[in-house]
Amino acid sequence: MSASEIHSVPKSQHPLVEAARAFRQSWAGVLGFILLVAIIFMAFAGPHIYGVDPFEIVWAPLTPPGDTETAPLGTDYLGRDILAGLLHGGAATLYVGLSAGLITITIGILVGAFAGFYGGAVDEMLMRVTEFFQVLPALLFAMVLVTLFTPSIFVVSAAIGVVSWPTTARLTRAEFLKIRNLEYVKAARSIGAKNQRIIWRVILPNALAPLIVSATLTIGVAILFEAGLSFLGLGDPNAFSWGLMIGSGREHILDAWWTVTLPGVMIFITVLGFSLVGDGLNDAFNPKLRER
Amino acid sequence: MSILTVIARRLLHAFLLVLAVLILNFLLIHLAPGDPAEVIAGEMGGATEEMLQQIRETYGLDKPVITQLGIYLSQALQGDLGQSFFYNAPVVDLILGRIGPTILLVIAALTFAILIGTMLGVLSSHKPKGIMSGFVTLFSVVGYSAPIFWTGLMLVILFAWTFPIFPIANMYDITLEGGFFARVLDVLHHLVLPALTLGIVYIAQYSRLTRASMLEILGSDYIRTARAKGVGEVKIYGFHALRNAILPVVTIAGLQFGSIISGAVLVETVFSWPGLGTLAFDSILARDYPTVLGILFFSSLLVIVANLITDLVYRVVDPRIRTGG
Numbered sequence: 001m002s003a004s005e006i007h008s009v010p011k012s013q014h015p016l017v018e019a020a021r022a023f024r025q026s027w028a029g030v031l032g033f034i035l036l037v038a039i040i041f042m043a044f045a046g047p048h049i050y051g052v053d054p055f056e057i058v059w060a061p062l063t064p065p066g067d068t069e070t071a072p073l074g075t076d077y078l079g080r081d082i083l084a085g086l087l088h089g090g091a092a093t094l095y096v097g098l099s100a101g102l103i104t105i106t107i108g109i110l111v112g113a114f115a116g117f118y119g120g121a122v123d124e125m126l127m128r129v130t131e132f133f134q135v136l137p138a139l140l141f142a143m144v145l146v147t148l149f150t151p152s153i154f155v156v157s158a159a160i161g162v163v164s165w166p167t168t169a170r171l172t173r174a175e176f177l178k179i180r181n182l183e184y185v186k187a188a189r190s191i192g193a194k195n196q197r198i199i200w201r202v203i204l205p206n207a208l209a210p211l212i213v214s215a216t217l218t219i220g221v222a223i224l225f226e227a228g229l230s231f232l233g234l235g236d237p238n239a240f241s242w243g244l245m246i247g248s249g250r251e252h253i254l255d256a257w258w259t260v261t262l263p264g265v266m267i268f269i270t271v272l273g274f275s276l277v278g279d280g281l282n283d284a285f286n287p288k289l290r291e292r
Numbered sequence: 293m294s295i296l297t298v299i300a301r302r303l304l305h306a307f308l309l310v311l312a313v314l315i316l317n318f319l320l321i322h323l324a325p326g327d328p329a330e331v332i333a334g335e336m337g338g339a340t341e342e343m344l345q346q347i348r349e350t351y352g353l354d355k356p357v358i359t360q361l362g363i364y365l366s367q368a369l370q371g372d373l374g375q376s377f378f379y380n381a382p383v384v385d386l387i388l389g390r391i392g393p394t395i396l397l398v399i400a401a402l403t404f405a406i407l408i409g410t411m412l413g414v415l416s417s418h419k420p421k422g423i424m425s426g427f428v429t430l431f432s433v434v435g436y437s438a439p440i441f442w443t444g445l446m447l448v449i450l451f452a453w454t455f456p457i458f459p460i461a462n463m464y465d466i467t468l469e470g471g472f473f474a475r476v477l478d479v480l481h482h483l484v485l486p487a488l489t490l491g492i493v494y495i496a497q498y499s500r501l502t503r504a505s506m507l508e509i510l511g512s513d514y515i516r517t518a519r520a521k522g523v524g525e526v527k528i529y530g531f532h533a534l535r536n537a538i539l540p541v542v543t544i545a546g547l548q549f550g551s552i553i554s555g556a557v558l559v560e561t562v563f564s565w566p567g568l569g570t571l572a573f574d575s576i577l578a579r580d581y582p583t584v585l586g587i588l589f590f591s592s593l594l595v596i597v598a599n600l601i602t603d604l605v606y607r608v609v610d611p612r613i614r615t616g617g
Contacts, residue, residue: 132312137591139554144588147576148324227439228558257449264442272437
C-alpha cells in the first residue's frame with residue numbers, strides 16, 4: 001500500500017466538509033464571512049462603480065459629509081474625495097494584509113516544522129532565534145526596516161512578515177511535537193517515507209486546522225500593522241490605503257472627524273471580519289464543540 | 293537548583309540576547325542601501341565630507357567587517373550608541389531623557405488592563421451565559437479589531453468635545469504653578485487617556501483570559517470543598533478562585549511587554565506623549581538612524597528586563613515551577 005492510499009478517505013466524510021458544516025453553525029464565523037465578502041466586493045468592484053480618483057482634488061478641503069453631492073462623504077485636508085479613498089484604500093490594505101500574512105505564515109511554518117520535527121540541536125537553535133525575534137518590539141523593528149529600505153508595498157509586507165512570524169513558528173512547533181510520535185507517522189516511517197515527505201505530506205496536513213485559524217488572525221494583525229505604519233507615515237506613499245488616510249487626517253482631527261473616523265471604521269470592520277472568521281473556524285475544527 | 297543558579301543563568305541568557313540585538317543593529321547599518329558612514333550620519337543630518345571621514349575612523353569602516361563589529365560592540369557595551377547628528381547629542385542621553393515617560397505609560401496601561409480586565413472576567417464568570425459574559429466576549433473581539441491609534445483618536449474627539457475633562461495632548465501643563473503634588477496630579481491627569489487607549493486591547497484580552505480560567509477553576513474540587521465548608525461566595529470568588537485565575541494573566545502580561553511597547557509608539561504619537569515613541573517618530577522623519585537604532589536597542593532591553601522580572605516573580609508566586617526549574 002502506498003502512503004497516499006493510507007490517506008485516502010471516502011469523500012462524504014472528508015474533514016473539510018464536516019468543518020464547513022460546523023462553520024455554518026457558528027454565528028461569529030458566518031457574520032465574519034459576510035463582512036469579509038462585503039469588504040472584498042467593495043474594494044474590487046467599488047472603484048469601477050464609483051470612478052473618482054482618490055488622489056484627485058474634487059472640492060474645497062475639509063468639507064463635511066453631506067454638504068456636496070460631488071463628495072458625499074466629505075473631503076480631506078487637500079479636498080480629495082473621502083468616499084473614493086475608502087473604496088480605493090481597501091485593495092492596498094487587503095493586498096498588504098494578505099501578502100504580509102503569507103510571508104509570516106511561510107516563515108513561521110518552515111521554522112516551526114523543522115524545530116518540532118528534528119528536535120535536539122536544530123530545535124534549540126531555531127527556538128533561540130524565535131525567542132530573539134520576540135524580544136524586539138515588532139512595530140519598532142518594522143519601522144526601522146521600512147525606514148532603512150524604501151517604503152514600497154513589497155518592503156512593508158516583508159517587514160511585517162519578518163517581525164510577526166514567531167507566533168506561527170511556536171504554534172507549528174507545538175503541533176509537530178504533538179503529532180510526530182503518533183502511530184500514523186510511525187507507520188509512514190516504517191514504509192520508508194523520507195523526512196521531507198513526513199514533514200510536508202504526513203504531519204503538516206494534520207497540523208493544518210490550528211494553523212488555518214492562526215493564519216486568519218495573522219492577516220488581521222498584518223492589516224493593523226500596515227495601518228499603524230501608514231499612520232506613522234511609513235506606508236507606500238503611492239498606494240492609497242486606509243492607514244494613509246488616517247495618518248494624513250490626524251492633524252485635522254478636531255476640525256474634521258470624518259477624515260479619520262471613516263477609514264478607521266473600514267479597518268475595524270475588515271479586521272473584525274478576519275477575527276470572527278478565525279473564531280468560527282476554531283469552533284468548526286474543534287470536534288468537542290461539534291455536538292452543539 | 294538553587295534560586296541563585298537560576299538567576300545567574302537567566303542573567304547570562306539576557307546578556308546574550310542584548311548582544312544579539314546589538315549585532316542586529318550592526319547588520320542593519322550595513323545591510324541598508326548606501327554607504328554605512330552616511331547611514332550613521334543620517335540622511336538629513338547634513339553630514340560634511342569631514343564628518344563622514346571622522347565616522348569612518350571612529351567605527352573603523354575601512355577595516356574588515358569582523359573588526360568593525362568588535363569596535364561597535366565594545367563601544368555599545370561601554371554605553372556609547374553613537375551621536376545623533378540631527379539632535380546634536382549622544383543617542384544614549386536622548387533616549388534616557390525619554391525612556392521614563394514611556395515606562396510610566398506602559399506600566400499605567402498594564403495596571404489598568406490587569407485590574408479592569410480581571411474584574412470584568414470575574415464578573416462575567418459568575419453567570420457564564422449572562423449579559424455581562426456576552427459583553428466581555430463582544431468587547432474582547434471589538435477591542436482586538438480596532439487599530440489602537442484610531443481608538444486613541446476617537447477618544448480625543450470624545451474628550452475634546454463631549455466630555456472635556458481630560459487633557460488630550462502632552463504629559464504636563466507647562467503653565468502650571470504649584471508644588472510637587474500638584475505636578476504629580478497634573479501628570480496623572482494627562483496620563484488617563486493615553487493609558488486607557490493603550491490598555492483597551494489588553495483589557496479585552498485579559499477579561500477573556502480571566503473568564504476562561506475562572507470558569508475552569510470554579511468547577512474544580514477545591515472550590516467545591518470550600519463551598520461545602522460554607523465559605524461565602526464573595527470569599528470564594530475574591531480569594532480562592534481569583535488568586536489562581538490571575539496567574540496566567542500576569543504571565544501573559546509579562547510576555548506581551550514587546551507588543552505593548554509597539555502600541556505605546558502609536559499611542560504616544562496620537563497624544564504627543566514625550567516618550568521613546570514620539571522620539572522614534574521624529575527621528576525616523578529626520579532619517580536619524582543612530583537614534584532610531586538606539587531606540588530599537590533600548591526598547592528591546594526593556595522587554596528583556598520585563599521578561600526576566602516576570603520569570604523570577606512567577607517562580608516566587610507559583611511554587612510548582614520552582615521544583616520544575
